Amino acid sequence: MVRQVLAGWRLWLWLVLLPAGAVAEAPGVGPWAETRVEALTPAARDAGHTLQVRGEPVATDAWFNQPVRLVLWIGSDSPYAFLETESIEQPGVETIELPAMRQSREVAGATLTEYRVGWVFYPRVTGPVELELPPLRFRRDGLVTHRIELPRIRLQVRPLPRFVPPTLPIGPLVLEVEAPQGMLLRRGKLEFLRLRILGEAPPGQSLSGLLRQLRSDARVTFYPPRELTAGAGGWRDGRHETVYEIPFASQATGSTPLPVLHLQYFDPGTGKLVTRHQALGRYLSLPRWLLWAGLLLLALGVGLLLRALYRGLARRLRTRRGYRAALRVLRRAQTPAELKDALMEIAAAEAWPRNLTLTAWLRHWAGRYPRLGWITDDILRLQAWCYGGREAPLEEIRQSLVRLCQRRMSLLRFSLSR
DSSP states (O other): OEEEEEOOOOBBBBOOOOTSSSSOOOOOSTTTTEEEEESSSSTTTTTGGGGEEEOOOOOOOTTTTOOOOOOEEESOOSEEEEEEOOOOOOOTEEEOOOOEEEEEEEEEEEEEEEEHHHEEEOOOOOOOEEEOOEEEEEEEEEEEEEEEEOEEEEEEEOOOTSSSTTTTTTOOEEEEOOOOOEEEEETTTTEEEEEEESSOOOHHHHHHHHHHHHOOSEEEEEEEEEEEGGGGGGGTTEEEEEEEEEEEESSSSSSOOOOEEEEEETTTTTTTTEEEEEOEEEEEEHHHHHHHHHHHHHHHHHHHHHHHHHHHHHHHHHHHHHHHHHHHHTTOOOOOOOOOOHHHHHHHHHTTTTTTOOHHHHHHHHOOOOGGGGGGHHHHHHHHHHHHHHOHHHHHHHHHHHHHHHHHHHHHHHHHHH
């Protein structure tokens, strides 16, 4: 079967084997030493149409079922080319072909485009294993201009320790969980868990043990999962990404803990089992009517709070307007009666009766604002003038009342700003 790898660019015929991130070394080093590039057309033999080939490092010593990644990069300066290869079928080895990939980088002041072709092999036998890689064909302008013969890769496969089950994933795994937001669940309502696992295990193997841990009980029911990523299309940089969406619904009222997932894999670097734990969280499950009642009470509480805030703000604004009216009366006051009228405006601003006697006004004021009691002497002198005919300095009393109004308005302004 022929597969088109990727639309590419014109290639160079210069063979360089360079492990990713390493300094360039002489051709003919490592497992890719026997790679040969053959030019098939006269144009391909031109120095301007050469290829650059580099292979990533290969781990030739592996455990049973450990992923072995083989990746080759073909460099080109042409925007009109692609690679072709054939599928690999080898007894005793499961093969996953990596998705084609293209990247650009600067080499000696020129832009070089590299095309990736690669495989992940899972040896299912132990002992020496020889991987036969198919040739690559470089096609440009409708013609196959180059043929790249890949070497045989020789592996030494070790059996797994006795304590490792044959179905256990080999190599590190990363688990990500997306659970419902918040803490509340509605009893009987369908919710969703999303499990995303990234690793080098074969597709489907990584999550099989995890899904079995999601068992239904009296408090929660898990329904059959739906796979969102399947096959080789989920491969990312040599690691397979598998995503499952699991519907579930709470069946009881009260605290609803979801299971703690246990992710286990065999670490080929240390030769030990690694177990990681992922808690899915704890929720509070409530019936529908109780949730609606809670929302209603919350809305009622918010409404009462807004009403109280509105009434408090309206009262402060009304008080400020009353003190402004008192100031207007005081600015034109020429008689004791007009000073008394200003005090009645203050009484109205404070929501007191307007027909208070000066004694009653003073009693209300002292009870409400004891810290502003310095006005008492002036009120008593005004009372003696109005009812006893004993004259008092009108301007001095008027200025005291003006300062009183201004002081009270400044306090109102401060409370409004808060």
